[in-house]
Amino acid sequence: MDLTFNAEERAFQSEVRSFIAKNLTDEMKRATALTPSVFSDPDIGMAWQRALHANGWGAPGWPIEHGGPAWTPAQRWIFETECARAGVPNVNVMGVKMVGPVIIGFGSPEQKNFYLPRILSGEDYWCQGYSEPGSGSDLSSLKTRAVRDGDDYIINGTKIWTTHAHHANRMFALVRTSDGERQQDGISFILIDMKTPGITTRPILTIGGDHEVNQVFFDDVRVPVANRVGDEGKGWTYGKYLLEFERGSGIASAKLREGLKAISDLAESDLTGRAIDSPDIASRISEVEIDIDALEMTELRVLSALQTGQNPGAVSSILKLRNSEIRQAVTRLGVDVIGHDALAVEPMRPLYKLNHEPPTPEEMLTVVPEYLNGRAYTIFGGTSEIQRDIIAKMMLGI
Amino acid sequence: MDLNLSDEQKLLRESAERFVAGSYNADHRRKMANDPLGFSPAVWKQFAELGWLALPLPEEFDGLGGGAVEIGILMEAFGRGLVSEPYVATVVLGAGLLDRCGTAEQKQASLPKVADGSLKLAFAHSERAARFDLAKVATSATKTAQGWRLSGSKIAVLDGHAADEIIVSALIHDHHGPSGRIGLFVLAATADGLAMSDYARLGGGRACNIELSDVHLPEDALLGDGHDALPAIEWAVDRAMAALGAEAVGIMQTLLETTLDYTKIRKQFGRPLSANQVIRHRLADMAMQVDEARSMALRAALKMDAAPTERARAASGAKAKIGKCARFVGEQSIQLHGGMGVTEELEVGAYFKRLVAFDTLFGGSAHHYARHAELGRKA
Numbered sequence: 001m002d003l004t005f006n007a008e009e010r011a012f013q014s015e016v017r018s019f020i021a022k023n024l025t026d027e028m029k030r031a032t033a034l035t036p037s038v039f040s041d042p043d044i045g046m047a048w049q050r051a052l053h054a055n056g057w058g059a060p061g062w063p064i065e066h067g068g069p070a071w072t073p074a075q076r077w078i079f080e081t082e083c084a085r086a087g088v089p090n091v092n093v094m095g096v097k098m099v100g101p102v103i104i105g106f107g108s109p110e111q112k113n114f115y116l117p118r119i120l121s122g123e124d125y126w127c128q129g130y131s132e133p134g135s136g137s138d139l140s141s142l143k144t145r146a147v148r149d150g151d152d153y154i155i156n157g158t159k160i161w162t163t164h165a166h167h168a169n170r171m172f173a174l175v176r177t178s179d180g181e182r183q184q185d186g187i188s189f190i191l192i193d194m195k196t197p198g199i200t201t202r203p204i205l206t207i208g209g210d211h212e213v214n215q216v217f218f219d220d221v222r223v224p225v226a227n228r229v230g231d232e233g234k235g236w237t238y239g240k241y242l243l244e245f246e247r248g249s250g251i252a253s254a255k256l257r258e259g260l261k262a263i264s265d266l267a268e269s270d271l272t273g274r275a276i277d278s279p280d281i282a283s284r285i286s287e288v289e290i291d292i293d294a295l296e297m298t299e300l301r302v303l304s305a306l307q308t309g310q311n312p313g314a315v316s317s318i319l320k321l322r323n324s325e326i327r328q329a330v331t332r333l334g335v336d337v338i339g340h341d342a343l344a345v346e347p348m349r350p351l352y353k354l355n356h357e358p359p360t361p362e363e364m365l366t367v368v369p370e371y372l373n374g375r376a377y378t379i380f381g382g383t384s385e386i387q388r389d390i391i392a393k394m395m396l397g398i
Numbered sequence: 399m400d401l402n403l404s405d406e407q408k409l410l411r412e413s414a415e416r417f418v419a420g421s422y423n424a425d426h427r428r429k430m431a432n433d434p435l436g437f438s439p440a441v442w443k444q445f446a447e448l449g450w451l452a453l454p455l456p457e458e459f460d461g462l463g464g465g466a467v468e469i470g471i472l473m474e475a476f477g478r479g480l481v482s483e484p485y486v487a488t489v490v491l492g493a494g495l496l497d498r499c500g501t502a503e504q505k506q507a508s509l510p511k512v513a514d515g516s517l518k519l520a521f522a523h524s525e526r527a528a529r530f531d532l533a534k535v536a537t538s539a540t541k542t543a544q545g546w547r548l549s550g551s552k553i554a555v556l557d558g559h560a561a562d563e564i565i566v567s568a569l570i571h572d573h574h575g576p577s578g579r580i581g582l583f584v585l586a587a588t589a590d591g592l593a594m595s596d597y598a599r600l601g602g603g604r605a606c607n608i609e610l611s612d613v614h615l616p617e618d619a620l621l622g623d624g625h626d627a628l629p630a631i632e633w634a635v636d637r638a639m640a641a642l643g644a645e646a647v648g649i650m651q652t653l654l655e656t657t658l659d660y661t662k663i664r665k666q667f668g669r670p671l672s673a674n675q676v677i678r679h680r681l682a683d684m685a686m687q688v689d690e691a692r693s694m695a696l697r698a699a700l701k702m703d704a705a706p707t708e709r710a711r712a713a714s715g716a717k718a719k720i721g722k723c724a725r726f727v728g729e730q731s732i733q734l735h736g737g738m739g740v741t742e743e744l745e746v747g748a749y750f751k752r753l754v755a756f757d758t759l760f761g762g763s764a765h766h767y768a769r770h771a772e773l774g775r776k777a
Contacts, residue, residue: 001407001467002400003700009399074399282771283764290694290715290770297693304401318686385679392678395685396658 009074016082023051024088032089034352034362036369037212040089041350042125042167048089049096049122058120059096066104066112067120073303077251084254092164094126095119099172102189102242106230115191129159129173129192129216130239137386139174140184140236144218146175148225153177153190155221161380165201165214169194174239177232189235191227198222206376208369209347243382244316251303252323253296256330260288262363263334271361275337288329295322314394317387324377324384331371338364401696407471413448414475422479424745427602430482431748435560436604437483446515451489456497459509466637466702470644470695477648480752482602484518484557490641491556491634492519495565498630499582499621508563508584520561522552522608523631530761532631535580537610539568539620546620548583548613554759558606559596561587566610567631570624579626583619590614601752629706636713639760640698643720646756647695650688650724653731653749657681660735677734684730687723694719711773718766721757728753
């Protein structure tokens with residue numbers, strides 16, 4: 001057992017650093033720092049995805065035959081850590097980390113050949129059609145229906161909380177193709193071209209002032225049956241598989257650490273009257289840092305135990321829960337650190353293209369929106385309550 | 399970077415778990431709790447035979463050259479059985495300080511005896527006025543013509559009653575008065591002028607307070623050459639906190655399993671307790687905190703040979719985090735056992751008390767969050 005890097009790992013670390021130095025522009029960096037939502041805007045995020053892909057690093061978690069780099073756990077950790085430290089764009093994960101593994105695991109050869117390269121290159125921009133207005137935590141009660149008509153399905157219904165639907169050209173969705181005995185039966189996993197006639201998108205503003213999520217309506221939308229992944233009626237299995245990747249893949253601790261660093265830099269700055277000199281603030285920063293250390297070790301343990309491309313299973317619920325709770329702790333601390341500056345609201349977006357003087361110093365602009373939008377972390381991808389249900393059932397057997 | 403156990407480490411874990419499961423049951427623990435010695439010399443002898451006393455000692459002094467990770471593997475298994483043998487006092491603290499500070503002669507005289515089980519040690523450092531500040535030592539060691547004269551009071555000396563020799567920290571006074579340097583002195587437990595008042599320790603094992611009244615020692619009672627021992631003391635306490643953290647993980651794991659079993663069997667309102675979501679979520683939180691604690695204990699062990707500030711921050715981080723998790727898991731284990739959890743009839747209370755002792759020892763979470771923050775500012 002060893003937490004230190006050997007010579008090869010250090011060489012890889014230098015390689016990652018020089019890749020970042022060469023490809024990460026000041027514009028990308030500033031835009032990322034000033035984006036108080038989960039994903040970077042597509043022009044920023046996809047520019048970074050293209051750079052990664054050009055270097056063979058477009059999909060770190062994929063098996064080698066589909067274009068993964070076949071990294072060791074240490075290399076993945078180094079890569080994520082260096083990316084977080086440098087502040088690279090937050091690429092929309094819907095393609096590489098979510099629909100990608102499902103297509104790899106359950107897609108037809110034609111689907112693999114068509115979609116996977118387009119995910120890697122960033123040519124396709126994906127969104128996720130899971131939640132519905134009546135189906136949140138009880139996701140499998142979903143009602144959006146796909147009715148067979150020759151070689152097509154005709155889809156009617158609505159999806160909600162669809163992140164970046166207003167940017168995406170493709171959606172993967174769970175739709176009901178039949179009514180089974182259990183509500184989980186009869187759900188199918190379908191890939192939809194967002195330009196298909198009958199699809200409309202309504203923006204939803206979140207409390208931090210950002211437009212990231214949407215409601216999407218389907219009105220007699222015709223989708224080829226060939227766009228279904230895997231068997232008809234087995235979509236719930238594929239969808240859950242994907243959720244475990246959503247919750248448990250990657251290394252969230254590196255980004256949390258950078259988020260906390262930004263807050264503690266503010267706490268040590270004259271801009272906040274040196275908030276760190278309050279023993280309470282100093283101790284709370286340490287408490288959050290230690291929580292990040294614990295999450296990082298758990299991530300490393302999971303990463304070491306898994307082979308590339310394997311599904312993390314129920315432990316992903318622990319990772320998701322702790323990541324979301326710690327993220328909220330970081331943003332809560334941020335609001336307390338900036339003091340009176342938390343009162344100022346900057347309504348314009350994007351924050352990196354303001355054409356006026358903002359009401360607070362630039363490094364504080366995202367603090368309150370991140371705290372407000374960040375309330376969603378313990379809600380999306382399965383609420384904390386659902387994660388505890390999963391841990392109790394899958395890990396404790398109750 | 400590699401976080402998988404080696405084959406030797408897996409073997410160590412298996413043999414420790416097997417030994418504890420076989421030798422440590424409720425009857426044995428009750429017997430030890432009422433025993434004036436508080437542990438079994440026969441078990442100590444078995445520890446020696448199994449190589450566990452030699453485990454972290456250097457090979458040149460009959461040790462096996464293991465590190466903090468190996469200590470942690472052993473301690474986690476000890477936690478599962480609530481082992482009360484003076485392992486931390488003798489092997490982790492005592493032998494650790496001897497190895498770190500002693501001269502070659504001093505090490506040769508003691509470490510092989512620790513390894514074969516014939517020498518037990520204790521470390522007397524804490525003082526009432528110092529609270530958890532390791533640098534604050536009022537006990538004095540004054541240079542005399544023949545050697546040293548020690549005076550002062552020590553508290554919370556782990557397993558001091560069982561020790562053949564006690565390592566005492568004292569502020570060195572030379573001809574010019576207090577030197578500002580802390581020295582470590584090795585005393586026979588029977589030394590003239592040493593008075594010990596021994597008590598049963600919360601959660602098993604024993605501890606004592608020590609009064610030193612003009613204890614005269616020879617020149618070579620001082621470990622090493624008289625350099626300030628504070629860095630070595632900080633290292634030894636960090637290592638002990640990592641070891642105790644691993645023990646706490648074993649204790650918590652046992653409490654989690656015991657409580658989980660109970661909630662499946664115990665029926666109220668015509669169904670098992672575990673059928674209630676509020677109970678399932680509580681158990682999920684307990685499981686999560688046990689896992690976080692496990693990560694932190696391992697992290698502290700793996701950072702034990704890092705630069706002092708990094709090591710100390712990892713140890714304080716682990717102590718603070720595991721302490722918080724331990725209180726939660728312990729308190730909730732009692733809560734979910736209901737009235738029975740508060741009785742001595744179940745062992746839940748014994749495990750809980752050991753966790754409370756862990757959280758208190760060397761400073762609780764508040765102290766270690768503050769130390770972590772302070773070290774961060776220096777870094």
